[in-house]
Amino acid sequence: MSSTIKQAIEALKGRIADAYTAVSAKGGTLPATQDSANLPAAINSIPSGGGGVVEEKDINFIDHTGTIVASYTLAEALQLTELPAPIQYDGLTFIEWQFTLAEIQDFAQHNTFLNIGAYYKATDELLHLFVNIETDNTECSIYLYGAAWNSLETVDWGDGSTPTSVGRGTLSHIYNRGDYEIIVSSDLTKAGGMYSTSFPSARNTTAYCLYKIFASPYCTSVGGYPYAIREIVTNRSTSFTYPFSLLPNTIITPNLLGSGGGTVGSTKYICNRGISSAINYAYEGNIAARILPPIVEGATAVASRTYRDCMHLQRVVLPSTITSISAIFRYNYSLRDMYIYSTQIPTLSSAGAITGCESENLTIHVLSSLYSGYESDTNWAAVAADSKITLIGDL
Amino acid sequence: MIVQEQVEIGTKTFLHTYSDAAVKIEQVETGRIYDDAMDVIPCQYSYVETEQPIEPEQPEPDEN
Numbered sequence: 001m002s003s004t005i006k007q008a009i010e011a012l013k014g015r016i017a018d019a020y021t022a023v024s025a026k027g028g029t030l031p032a033t034q035d036s037a038n039l040p041a042a043i044n045s046i047p048s049g050g051g052g053v054v055e056e057k058d059i060n061f062i063d064h065t066g067t068i069v070a071s072y073t074l075a076e077a078l079q080l081t082e083l084p085a086p087i088q089y090d091g092l093t094f095i096e097w098q099f100t101l102a103e104i105q106d107f108a109q110h111n112t113f114l115n116i117g118a119y120y121k122a123t124d125e126l127l128h129l130f131v132n133i134e135t136d137n138t139e140c141s142i143y144l145y146g147a148a149w150n151s152l153e154t155v156d157w158g159d160g161s162t163p164t165s166v167g168r169g170t171l172s173h174i175y176n177r178g179d180y181e182i183i184v185s186s187d188l189t190k191a192g193g194m195y196s197t198s199f200p201s202a203r204n205t206t207a208y209c210l211y212k213i214f215a216s217p218y219c220t221s222v223g224g225y226p227y228a229i230r231e232i233v234t235n236r237s238t239s240f241t242y243p244f245s246l247l248p249n250t251i252i253t254p255n256l257l258g259s260g261g262g263t264v265g266s267t268k269y270i271c272n273r274g275i276s277s278a279i280n281y282a283y284e285g286n287i288a289a290r291i292l293p294p295i296v297e298g299a300t301a302v303a304s305r306t307y308r309d310c311m312h313l314q315r316v317v318l319p320s321t322i323t324s325i326s327a328i329f330r331y332n333y334s335l336r337d338m339y340i341y342s343t344q345i346p347t348l349s350s351a352g353a354i355t356g357c358e359s360e361n362l363t364i365h366v367l368s369s370l371y372s373g374y375e376s377d378t379n380w381a382a383v384a385a386d387s388k389i390t391l392i393g394d395l
Numbered sequence: 396m397i398v399q400e401q402v403e404i405g406t407k408t409f410l411h412t413y414s415d416a417a418v419k420i421e422q423v424e425t426g427r428i429y430d431d432a433m434d435v436i437p438c439q440y441s442y443v444e445t446e447q448p449i450e451p452e453q454p455e456p457d458e459n
Contacts, residue, residue: 304450327430327450349419350430351404378422378440382433385405 019043021088029070030085056290059108061097062269063087063118075109092120111339111365112317113291115269133175141172142184154185258359275299275306284308290334295319302328307335307357315339322346329357339365341395345373351382360388368393397442402433409433412442419447 020034020042029045031038054060057071059395061084067332083101086094097118099107107114133140142155156163157173158180164171273293275282283292284305290312295302297319307313308330317339318325326349327334335357340346348354352366364383371393374380384391397420402411413431414420420429420442430449434440 226432347427347429349428351433353430376435378432378434379426381407381435382404382409385407385409387405 024069024087025086031374032082032085034085058113058291059104060115060269060291061086061118062115063120066269068269069118074108074113076110078105080105081292084120086120089120091123095119107294110317110319110341111315111337112294113290113315114294133177133180136176137174138175140175141170142182156185158182158184274373282306283313286310286313288312290314292316295322297321300324302326304328305330307332318346320340325349325353327353327356329354330358331361335359335362337363337365339395341367342370343367345370345377345380348377348379348383351379351386352380353379354383355389361388362388363392365395366391366393367395396435404433408436410436410438412438414444416444416448417449419445419449421445444459 016036016039017034019039020030023039023042023045024030028042030042034042054068054071056068057076059077060071060076061069063069063086066173069086069087072080081100083097083104086097088094096119098119099114104114104116138168154163154165155171155173157175159175159178161173164173268288268290270283270286270289270291270293282303283289285308286292287309287314289310292307292310292313295318298321300321301324302318302322304326305315306328308328310332312334313332314334315337316328316335318341320341320343322342323344324338324347336359338354354362371391374391374393380391383389396415397412398415399410399412410447411431411433412420420432421444422429423434423441423443424439428445428447429437429442432440432442
């Protein structure tokens with residue numbers, strides 16, 4: 001009898017878990033404690049009329065698939081007491097959101113729109129490459145730079161062939177068209193690792209790995225789709241094109257983005273912890289994102305062309321440490337608000353650095369204590385006189 | 396050579412200062428560096444040319 005009751009309870013728990021999975025799939029917000037008591041609220045959180053798709057707001061929680069898990073206005077974010085539960089994926093273990101609740105609320109307090117990425121790792125802690133090969137007899141390669149320096153690494157090519165073991169070097173393999181999961185075994189937590197890969201006819205390639213990867217230009221050849229990387233460390237002057245586009249926990253370091261623009265192209269959701277110092281052309285050419293990662297506190301300059309051609313960008317927030325601004329804007333037709341928390345009036349390289357944004361209706365918010373200074377400062381005075389720009393001291 | 400000319404923005408008149416050699420200019424009294432400077436009139440500042448070139452505008456990709 002007790003066995004029957006236990007089985008019934010277990011079955012009930014299973015159905016509750018299934019219900020939460022369905023809520024998540026429909027775009028509802030999951031509580032931290034997923035029990036029967038919280039289920040009604042979770043169901044009520046499913047957006048109505050939107051086909052289960054969570055609408056983008058000011059603060060968005062996004063995972064590596066580009067799915068918005070939860071979204072809030074700035075005011076709603078300030079009321080949060082816990083972060084939303086992530087979507088569970090087979091083979092992946094959720095680690096954390098890239099910002100803490102305290103950090104998010106600090107950003108919200110400072111009027112900052114934010115996309116917050118989810119950090120997952122492969123549950124087995126191996127590197128998984130999911131590739132779709134479109135052409136028969138395609139030679140693909142993986143360059144094992146030595147994640148665990150000189151340790152034996154094994155590559156399971158995912159097509160039933162015998163796995164290959166090697167210390168470091170380039171491995172090649174011939175594929176026919178189809179979907180494959182390639183698994184690389186090594187200790188990826190050790191420094192020095194970079195897997196460059198080449199899948200000439202691959203599409204929809206995704207890689208899951210963990211922790212540190214040293215940036216290399218070669219990784220751009222993974223079909224242009226994101227690695228899930230916790231942290232990128234580099235001092236190389238390299239164009240690390242698409243793979244960071246959905247990375248959850250990356251502070252972009254100088255030179256990481258390379259030059260020439262277009263580094264994030266048409267990526268709508270760019271999740272990283274922001275720009276830590278001046279990088280020329282950081283988001284230049286992004287024509288899709290409404291929200292771009294923040295300039296982090298401590299940065300002293302906003303570099304040239306940072307937001308050029310970011311046509312859908314709505315808001316830019318500069319931290320208190322910014323002391324100079326160069327020609328960061330152009331063709332920012334959707335820009336509506338610029339918040340400047342600088343505790344001294346930043347040197348503006350040219351009035352055109354801001355008026356060049358070509359927004360028809362831009363409001364610049366500055367510290368109230370500095371407002372009169374802006375009105376007479378070199379170049380800022382001309383910005384304030386522009387009929388399409390409103391300068392107000394409301395911070 | 397430093398060039399100065401008056402320009403109107405909205406209802407106000409400013410003194411526009413720039414280098415005809417396309418170099419950045421230094422505001423002597425503050426040491427601040429500008430590509431070009433718009434100051435309210437009467438202007439409290441004087442300017443000299445630096446040796447730093449102003450980053451030239453690059454053509455749009457579809458203009459290549």
